[in-house]
Amino acid sequence: MRVRMAPSPTGPLHLGTARTSLYNFLTARHTGGTYVLRIEDTDAARSTVEFERDIIDNLHWLGISWDEGPQVAGGDDVGSHAPYRQSGRMDRYAEEAHRLLESGRAYRCWCTHEELEAVRREQEAAKEPPRYNRRCLNPTDAERVAFEADDRSPVIRFQVEAEKIRFDDVIRGEVEFDNALLGDFVIVRNDGVPLYHFVVVVDDEAMEITHVIRGEDHLSNTPKHIALIRALGYREPRFGHIPLILNADRSKMSKRKSQTAMTAYREEGYLPEAMVNFMAFLGWSPGTEEEIFTLAELTDRFEIEKVHKGGAVFDRDRLDHLNGVYLRAMTDEQLALRLRPWVPDAVRDDDLRHIVPIVKERLVRLADITGLAAFLWEPDAVVSSWYGPELLHPKKGGPAEARAALEGARGMLGELDDADFSAEVIEQRARAAAEAIGAKAGDFFSPIRVAVTGRTISPPLFDSLELLGRERSLARLEIALEKLGEVPA
């Protein structure tokens, strides 16, 4: 079995493309087949190496690898069926287009956009299906001479036969189309650039692809491909059309309505393992109630035949949950490593490792580390700018209670030396201090939390104090006290 993924470097890696890649990858690995990556860069105007890099890098990031094709952006082709970039196969397309012309299955067309548009409008008015009227199918010699003299360069159209096309889709079963409804479509532009429906067929044959697994949006295009394959005398691969990933309104997932770029998820701190697990279940399930799967486990269990037919709505809440599951399953050391890019260099690895335990079960995405722990590395002035004096007031109380708590904390922490500055000791003393002034624990801790972390929501208070250290904790209490004084009590 030889399967392929054929992204077009005209944009960053799309979630839908990523999932199709995943399904192809899983299919190849599960069956021991070969996975090919092909870059569809015929549209030179829109294709860039940057997008190629984004696609390849993010695919690698997910853990998806391929046996043939460029392994790095702009890199050399690897594999026995090179080239793997369409831009390197232009001669072949020209040859095949010529063959079609010679055999009479394709013809040149000189119609202008305006003429085409006029015909389409007429057809619409007459309630006929809009398709090419074959005006250029058999030009008279005089017409041909006139066209060529006119200096207009023609496109090449494929002559579609009026026949029923039926195929056995790997996941949908028997599907039948009537090609009589299709118009003769363009396979080569008038500037000589071959078009998608044509090159995809030529490439799949050249690369000996046996199973074309792609998005459902290509289902309706398949009869065109099969007609081309037959006209060219190629072997017909099996086709499998996987359901689309949907926006919340159930339309095809699009940039306008959803975040579609894989990079964006990566930058927010979603883990590749979570993305993979999540995407795998958008249209597939092992048939059991298990739902946490590593790439290796998916490779073991995934069967393309079990993929659903219906589209699946992208659900961010579910992704968040899965990401949290993977985050919490990591050891502190592993998590510290993953968190590294989101934490300033000034924070030493050793310190970071100490931070992990207090944020681990609170993180949804790696980027959340900032909101949770930035108070540890930001200067006192910055932290104090995060809150106003009212935030220091405990739920049940005002400035007086806040002041009492802050002063109590100052006195209590002041008595501790650095050696005693541990979460356990601090907690013990804090509870005693609260009791001493007759405050409820929560009301006593609240002002301290805001003073030290700058927020009402934070990691556990005593661990936070320990990590911040005696000096800085005391300094922040001092600042809070000053801030309290700014407003008359």
Add this chain to the structure above:
RNA sequence: GCCCCCAUCGUCUAGAGGCCUAGGACGCCACCCUUUCAAGGUGGAGAUCAGGGGUUCGAAUCCCCUUGGGGGCACCA
């Protein structure tokens, strides 16, 4: 408009004729734990399996129709 595909809780799904008075997960709501927030635990609401006809002793599961949704009909991929 034409063609094709699809249809189980809000969402992802289990279910391939009797095990289903439809199970799990996310989300939601309670309660427990608790210094905040999380995490965790317990419980709950939530789907007459889109609707209607068949087939069958028996249908979420098979067939047909309707409805709804989606995709495709480019000198984009």
